Amino acid sequence: MRLSLRSLLRELFFLPNNGEFLETALSAPAITVFLAFLGLARILMEVWFGIVLHPKVYTLQPDIVFCMMVFTVYLCWFGSASLHFCLKLFQIHVKKRSLLALIFHLQMIHLIIPPVDYLGLKIGVPWYFFSTRYEISWYWLPGLVLPLGHLCAWVVTWILLIRVLIIRMKLPMARTLAGSVLAFNALYWPIYHLWPLFNTIFNFLAGLPNDPFNGYFWGYGLFFLISAAAGMVYIKRV
Secondary structure, X not given: OHHHHHHHHHHHOOOOOOOHHHOXXXXXXXXXXXXXXXXXXXXXXXXXXXXXXXXXXOOOOHHXXXXXXXXXXXXXXXXXXXXXXXXXXXXXXXXXXXXXXHXXXXXXXXXXXXXXXXXXXXXXXXXXXXXXOOOOOOOOOOOEEOOHHHHHHHHHHHHHHHHHHHHHOOOOHHHHHHHHHHHHHHHXXXXXXXXXXXXXXXXXXXXXXXXXXXXXXXXXXXXXXHHHHHHHHHHHHO
């Protein structure tokens, strides 16, 4: 793990390395458990820094902790499956295990999000960008919640993906970018805009009161969990 992370950091800063981050000896259960604890560490850091973006996020309420623990698992398994599938659509064939290892190591970026979020909020960097109205419906968030830490995490992720896929693996640039953008959209819309819908469906089925602003987030977490399981099946069997 240490050598792989060191190698990933060297890749980020354009330093020579052997690409150890494209391999992992961890089993699927070990990857999943490690990422769940990584998500737990992140929510604990967010609370410790006192970051408040929403009446419930970030808090240590059970549904929020569940969401954060399965979120990292979702990004790794569903993210790697989506990227592999979308690249394959553009006739680009990459080893699924290599993509999984890369995206697994990229999840360590979660640990830099809380302090950078804190810094951004302290200096007044805008973090909510609304399109039509400042409200949350039962099925859609019209704006974009993107604090500085989240923005930096996405930028670092894109830099590393481009460097690894196009420069290190020498994949065709145009088709690789097209496949990567398509995979990013598969992640972006559910994470940032469709989450009220998942909560509404779960609350209806479970007979829980539905309040898009202050209500339960079990549906959001369940979406992450189901998607992660689908990604795991794809990586392991398809």
